[in-house]
Amino acid sequence: MNIVKLSALLSGVVLLAGCATSGMEATGKTEGDPAYAKHLVIHNEPLANVITITDMRSRFKGGLLEVNIELSNLSSSDKSIQYRFSWYDGDNFEVEQGSRSWIPVVLHGKSSVNMQAVAPNSSVTTYKVNVREL
Amino acid sequence: MKLSKQSIQVETGKRLKSAGVLLVAGLLSVSLIGCSKAIKYGDAAEVETTTTSFGSTDLQQIAAKMVDSVLTFPPIVEITSKRRPVMFVDTIKNKTSEHIDTESITDTISSRLLRSGKFRFVDMTKVAALKKQLDYQNDSGMVNQNTATKMGQQIGAEYMMYGNLSSIVKRNSSRKDVYYKFTLKLIHLQSGIVEWSDEKEIRKSKEKSLFGL
Incomplete structure (x- = not known):
């Protein structure tokens, strides 16, 4: 392999490694709400092909909304992902905006992980979780 | 010429x-x-991986885990369902080899607990300033006594929060591995019973790159 081909290959690898991907977004209402619904908005097809939200549960504990989301890795390779919860009140205003940071987590191949979080206060009725690849 | x-x-x-x-x-x-560098604002919530040292993401992860844990622990849920207990935060012992502002971690935890509406706090770092102001109001002769805040009316803390942060650092020629463990406890002052305790573990590693840079 000549130097030109090698450098082209290396720059391709660097570009791929450096590419930050966006993620998927899931929102859900609390189970007490008659309009309970959960849906998944996928912004990134390649990511959604290998990482998927397999379960979303929520409950009230001590007046605070507690959420558990199961994320599964369909591929056999480990995936480094980040997730972030955001919280909304009954009027769909974000509660404690910016208080939650992105949490890094390693999702091992063919395994799942539970992302758990508790609402910052009792005014929260809805949540949103964003997941993206590192 | x-x-x-x-x-x-x-x-x-x-x-x-x-x-x-x-x-x-x-x-x-x-x-x-x-060579001049452009200054820009970043997202404080982003994951920070500049070095393996204790960083903002570690602080945020620890605070989130501890707050979620204390707010959902069944005995604490039962206590806070009827009233808002008063607590104070003791120092967090830094047992790592790094200089870490542990007060910043407890500040974040206490702020979130306070804002949850489940707990109230007394700030032991401001006792001297409070005493000075109360002395001024009650003893200086400058303040109308009908409006002065009376001495001896403060509410005593019922719980104390304390803990420690430790680390294990291992390295060889190509890899550095740092393990942090943050432990936080809540003790009932009157009975001396530890009502709640939890830990948060964080592992960070750094591999030397291909060219040793």
């Missing part, structure tokens, strides 16, 4: 020298402009 050959050479040399100085100055200024 007739100039000698020697004086022409000296004059030419001076001009060349000043031109050289100008060129160097020009290149220097260009290089300085080229």
Whole structure:
């Protein structure tokens, strides 16, 4: 392999490694709400092909909304992902905006992980979780 | 005026020298402009992986885990369902080899607990300032006693929060591995019973790159 081909290959690898991907977004209402619904908005097809939200549960504990989301890795390779919860009140205003940071987590191949979080206060009725690849 | 050959050479040399100085100055200024860094604001919630040292993401992860844990622990849920207990935060012992502002971690945890509406806090770092103000109001003769805040009316804390942060650092020629463990406890002052405790573990590692950079 000549130097030109090698450098082209290396720059391709660097570009791929450096590419930050966006993620998927899931929102859900609390189970007490008659309009309970959960849906998944996928912004990134390649990511959604290998990482998927397999379960979303929520409950009230001590007046605070507690959420558990199961994320599964369909591929056999480990995936480094980040997730972030955001919280909304009954009027769909974000509660404690910016208080939650992105949490890094390693999702091992063919395994799942539970992302758990508790609402910052009792005014929260809805949540949103964003997941993206590192 | 007739100039000698020697004086022409000296004059030419001076001009060349000043031109050289100008060129160097020009290149220097260009290089300085080229090196100047653009300042921009970043997202404080982003994951920070600059080094393996304790960073903002570690602080945020610890605070989130501890707050979620204390707010959902069944005995604490039961206690806070009827009233808002008063607590104070003792120091978090830093047992790592790094300089870490542990007060910043407890500040975040206590702020979130307070804002959850489940707990109230007394700030032991401000006792001296409170005493000074109460002395002024009650003893200085300057304040109308009908409006003065009375002494001896403060509410005593029922719980104390304390803990420690420790680390294990391992390294070899190609890899550095840092393990942090943050432990937080809540003790009932009257009975001395530890009502709640939890830990948060964080592992960070750094591999040397292909070219050893």
